[in-house]
Amino acid sequence: MLHIVKKRLIQLVIVLLFLSVSTFTLMKLAPGDPVQSILQVDQLMVTKADEAKLHKELGFDQPLIVQYGQWMLRLLRLDLGNSYMNGNPVWEEMLRRLPTTIQLTAGGLVVMLLISVPLGMIAARYPGRWPDQVSRVLALIGASIPGFWLGLLLIxxxxxxxxLLPSMGKGTLSQMLLPSFTLGFSMAAVYARLLRAGLLESLSQDNIRAARARGVPEWRILVLHAFRTALLPVVTVFGMSIGSLLGGSVVIETLFSWPGLGSMAVEAIFGRDYPVIQGYVLFTGVFVVVVNLLVDLSYGLIDPRIRLGKGASQ
Structure with a gap:
């Protein structure tokens, strides 16, 4: 287990270094000038001298390597800077919007579980029969429909x-239903088929045959014995797809005017708010690495036969 944690911490440092260089470079290569965006927000009659003064205040007159070094020094102090648009610290903006994104993500995961688990179990219980065919069709539909198009249809x-339901805003359960379903439906299609494959593989093992020989009911075997082993590939894929989940939340939050991190990032992109964009990208990278660490550590809880830290040597 300590080996896994150490490996992920090294990976976290590498990911942060790569993201810091790539995001900083892309921000400088992106079209548009954040100084002009800031001055337009202030709605003042500005001159070239005002623009030059603001460029100097923000450090844009320095060489790129100097700008990057200054930003990295602040980052090492866990200082992501202040937003260009409202002057608030980026950390405060992200922490203020983080619970809203977590709420939407949790809603999407609940929808995904409510759809994928029954579909996967029914398809595994009746392989090749009509319930399996219906599950396959639903999975194909869910995997084929883009999230933004499904959201527009629901709206x-x-x-x-x-x-029947509101299409925008946050605050009530009814406002959460449409974005949660939009986010969770496409995920459910993938995980239903993945769970079906894992269950069919588990049901072919010797311990399942022994349970059947003892007269254990089939549904009890499916739920209590095979389901736990079938979760391993599902959890693995979930760890790898967490980045896609966050990317999907950006689209869904924008579509449904959901005030989370995703909509904050979109607003920052249109406003050339570099500190907010860089902070969001770094936070996403850290979040993905941490989730994958938790996924690795969860293997031992799901299947006691797995010995974390020894798998590499065995």
């Missing part, structure tokens, strides 16, 4: 035509 039918 059109449930918010505009039927007027």
């Amino acid at each position: 059109y039918f449930f918010a505009y035509k039927l007027q």
